[in-house]
Amino acid sequence: MVPYAFKYARAKSLDDAVAQLKTSPDAKVLAGGQTLIAAMKLRLANPSELIDISGIKELSFIRRQDGALVIGAGTRHSDVAASADVARTIPALSTLAGVIGDPAVRHMGTLGGSVANNDPAADYPAAVLGLGASVKTNKRTIGPDVFFTGMFSTVLEDGEIVSEVSFPIPERAAYKKFPNPASRYALVGVFVAKFKSAVRVAVTGAGPCVFRVPQMEAALVKDFSPDAVAKIAVPSDGLNSDIHGSAEYRAHLITVMAKRAVVDALL
Amino acid sequence: MAVVSMTVNGKAVSAETEDRTLLVYFLREQLRLTGTHIGCDTSQCGACVVHVDGRAVKSCSMFAVQAEGANILTIEGLAKDGKLHPVQEAFRDNHGLQCGFCTPGMIMTAVDMIRRKPKLDRQTIRHELEGNICRCTGYHNIVSAIEDAAKRMSAGA
Numbered sequence: 001m002v003p004y005a006f007k008y009a010r011a012k013s014l015d016d017a018v019a020q021l022k023t024s025p026d027a028k029v030l031a032g033g034q035t036l037i038a039a040m041k042l043r044l045a046n047p048s049e050l051i052d053i054s055g056i057k058e059l060s061f062i063r064r065q066d067g068a069l070v071i072g073a074g075t076r077h078s079d080v081a082a083s084a085d086v087a088r089t090i091p092a093l094s095t096l097a098g099v100i101g102d103p104a105v106r107h108m109g110t111l112g113g114s115v116a117n118n119d120p121a122a123d124y125p126a127a128v129l130g131l132g133a134s135v136k137t138n139k140r141t142i143g144p145d146v147f148f149t150g151m152f153s154t155v156l157e158d159g160e161i162v163s164e165v166s167f168p169i170p171e172r173a174a175y176k177k178f179p180n181p182a183s184r185y186a187l188v189g190v191f192v193a194k195f196k197s198a199v200r201v202a203v204t205g206a207g208p209c210v211f212r213v214p215q216m217e218a219a220l221v222k223d224f225s226p227d228a229v230a231k232i233a234v235p236s237d238g239l240n241s242d243i244h245g246s247a248e249y250r251a252h253l254i255t256v257m258a259k260r261a262v263v264d265a266l267l
Numbered sequence: 268m269a270v271v272s273m274t275v276n277g278k279a280v281s282a283e284t285e286d287r288t289l290l291v292y293f294l295r296e297q298l299r300l301t302g303t304h305i306g307c308d309t310s311q312c313g314a315c316v317v318h319v320d321g322r323a324v325k326s327c328s329m330f331a332v333q334a335e336g337a338n339i340l341t342i343e344g345l346a347k348d349g350k351l352h353p354v355q356e357a358f359r360d361n362h363g364l365q366c367g368f369c370t371p372g373m374i375m376t377a378v379d380m381i382r383r384k385p386k387l388d389r390q391t392i393r394h395e396l397e398g399n400i401c402r403c404t405g406y407h408n409i410v411s412a413i414e415d416a417a418k419r420m421s422a423g424a
Contacts, residue, residue, distance in 0.1 A: 037289075103376065108324050
């Protein structure tokens with residue numbers, strides 16, 4: 001399939017992309033394109049203009065900074081998965097980046113694109129919410145608990161582009177995903193992160209938008225063990241129900257994957 | 268319309284194309300390099316995998332204009348001086364294909380996989396093949412071919 005016609009422009013820098021967005025308010029930003037181009041081929045998306053930010057070097061980096069791991073929005077999944085710095089500081093993030101889609105998709109897809117798109121079954125939103133990461137844009141820095149607002153929606157405004165994500169480095173963390181065998185999207189994915197005095201549990205794939213499970217977090221603060229979450233059932237109300245699995249099945253999987261994530265985090 | 272220039276299999280090429288032209292159509296229809304296949308409309312099958320600046324990507328999931336200035340390697344560029352690439356040899360020797368439709372993508376994925384992970388076991392190969400579908404379900408021999416190719420290449424290196 002061929003997408004509807006559009007006008008393509010390449011941005012040289014973040015400032016250039018922002019300036020181009022100002023003059024073309026209907027334009028869409030093209031990062032790795034592994035979701036957007038697929039949607040355009042099926043003509044589910046038909047932007048009149050694309051501003052390509054994939055070649056912007058300043059958006060692709062991984063660095064340590066004040067107890068956090070800061071990753072540029074243009075960093076490819078394969079680069080995060082292969083980074084020794086990520087493996088040393090937040091191995092759960094290497095694991096997560098290494099199970100997104102397939103190798104060819106990981107060579108193109110970017111952190112910023114995944115976070116800004118906020119697909120209900122995408123992996124990165126679980127890491128952002130689970131690690132309590134902050135998302136920096138050309139305008140501001142946005143906290144993890146307010147960034148994702150619903151299915152395919154975030155607090156990002158028109159003309160706002162994600163530039164980097166700062167992931168606090170936890171004591172322990174793990175991501176466990178039950179992938180849909182066809183699409184490799186998460187049927188349910190659970191990210192568990194243990195910090196000095198707090199634990200965060202974030203779930204992707206199960207609901208219309210990534211969410212936390214406070215009951216599990218409270219239990220894990222007291223006792224960080226798989227047994228602590230084994231008996232916590234998450235209500236199926238509002239969870240996704242489709243040909244791939246019922247809401248009840250997904251609810252059950254949350255507990256199973258949370259347990260497995262805690263086991264992995266303790267390794 | 269825009270003129271895009273890139274290097275394909277070591278040769279500089281330049282052609283006028285629509286902004287919406289996917290790289291795979293550019294390769295197949297404008298450059299007549301039909302070894303790169305199209306097996307689906309949903310970016311899932313991997314028959315169109317080529318290397319862009321050394322990385323395996325699905326040429327159905329990027330636009331030709333995005334490849335401006337890039338170095339592209341397709342299945343046609345693998346054999347050198349009439350001699351097959353070791354991965355191609357291994358696919359032939361291990362009967363790593365049935366109908367052959369998915370083979371170009373399988374081989375381009377395999378070359379990339381061996382570059383990144385010279386030591387491969389069968390399970391890793393299967394995981395790495397997640398983005399390539401063989402509709403004949405001939406995976407067993409494809410995995411054997413890649414395993415064999417990785418061994419030959421590390422022995423030769």
